[in-house]
Amino acid sequence: MYAERPAPAGLACLWTRTVSSETVQRVVPDGCTDLMWTPATGALFVAGPDTRAQLASVAPGTLYGVRLPPAFPSVFGVPASEVRDLRVPLAELVPSARLTSFSEMVSFCASRVDVDPSVAATAALLRSSDVRSAAWDIGLSERQLRRRCLDAFGYPPKVLQRVLRFDHAMRLAWAGRPFASIAADAGYADQAHLSREVRALAGVPLGQLIRP
Template identity: 45%
Template sequence: MSPTGYREYPAPGLACSWAAALPRDAEPFVQRVVPDGCVDLMWSPSGITVAGPDTGPMPSVMRPGDAVAAVRFGPGTAPPVLGVPADAIRDGRVPLRDLWGGEADRLAEAVAAAPDPRAALVAAVRERLRPADPLVPAVVSGLVAGSVRDVADGLGISERQLRRRSLAAFGYGPKTLQRVLRFQRALRLARAGEPLAGAAFAAGYADQAHFAHEVRDLAGEPVRNLL
């Protein structure tokens, strides 16, 4: 557990839900958030914010006494709920009120009044879940195993159409999405105990040096520091 008391929870239909809090007697804490293709909806007493998808490292500052409850949408699943394409919020931290108007204020008030804000946010978001673009699972699985051209051919669409739909669903073009998915897969393997060379190979990197370069590019620090 991090100094913020960050903890993740299962949430059917979502990647997860999570909560974090920093004691009033603690020092301010800066968490480095790295690209994962996901979008987070984060509640705090000041309101609800939409985060991501990110293309590079983003610092997230918590101050003494801060508390956050959030839900995380898996890649490609947020736009039907938020009502905007994912590239409209790429690399952004956007007040939900900018997207939903007064409905966002009412949701924030309901979450604040609930005994368990995280559970209340999860329940509210699950009621709003809608099917994602049917292209989403095919693109995610296809890019893990093959090239952008292979994915487009398998879907029976042009690479230009694939890019347009990928931007709307994921916030990234397919090549960037592939980089992010590969990066996250390698990190999961390394955190599970796989040696860095083996994690790099299994995730699809040419070698460990290629993995190290991508980590510096996407996360802004060496892989061992990140781990």
Template identity: 45%
Template sequence: MYAERASRLTGAVVWTNSPAGTGTRPVLPDGCMDLLWNEDRLLVAGPDTRPYLPEGPARCWTGIRFFPGTAPALLGVPAHELRDLRVELADLWPAARVRRLAGRIAAAPDPASALEDLALDRAAEAGPPDPVLRRVVECLAGGRPVAATAAELGLGERRLHRRCLTAFGYGPKTLARILRLQRALALARSGTPYAETAVRAGYADQPHLAREVRRLAGMPLGELLAGDGGDG
């Protein structure tokens, strides 16, 4: 069973996912990176460009999903180095430090809150997030073209591309496609007809929507929505 709540860290979401029923749902690209807690281990989920299907038996997970573009400054690693990967936090930070943090979370009565405290402590050390990155997300999520986004922010397209690789793990065109997918899924899940979803989300037509869902989610939209049952 999947549950989430807004984090005390601005823009982030704290979530838990416990096995329920049979089958495992894929994790879809969303423009975000997550800090994960699972069976006394701290891991980082890098930015996805394709659906990720967890391997092995179903497990209980706790995570904090950072607002798009903010995790690299907290973790100290460019997002593109973690693209489509799940890695141990100890591969990014000193192992002794990670062991202490893991021990603190394991001893906490609520691992989700302890994980959130870890993120808040790191955010306080790192300082406020880059406001330009939030504007990038807002512009692209609103359907603004990459060239117009770069112009509004006073950045050349090449410079915007470099900044996006570091912050999001891929270029602005890929980020725009992923944010558009998430916009479409939200509309479709609310009951909006597929043809209207396509128009409102910024696709050329319903076949364009269908192709993009297959490419980024790995299955048709109807199958994806039929399988929604609470998994994150």
């Protein structure tokens, strides 16, 4: 069972995932990074931004997470690109962190996060514009835009566009929209384009991905 609840100002959301037996779950790219804590083992690690699906073995019990906005460097002190497609113990990024509860984990993130409004604007522009046009509208060179995206999101701009479009498509699919409608609304050339991108990013067809 997966559940989300509102987070303190500056954070995206708080979430828990509870399973009664060991299972393998497919985690697909969503443009986010998370700090996760497993009470049973005390394991505390950062899940970096993914460019492809990850198969995660989940032990029985509850996993706690804090989903972060694109403000990775302020929280962990390194660009998000340094942990892309990785799961890294928090101690390797912030050796001074000594967290022993979910509330401490939330407070740690909330006290360090520094959201730059221009970063959110960057993502919004890249949802609807090509990279050159987005850079022009923001007032950056393409090289500067690339650096901003790598620092905050962990992706270069074109990969960020793909991931954001895929995440939009997934939300529509979970809402029960027809696949052809999803392709049009999410910005794919056609349904075949949607199918290729889902396979590339998730590793399985869309129908299988959203199957209960």
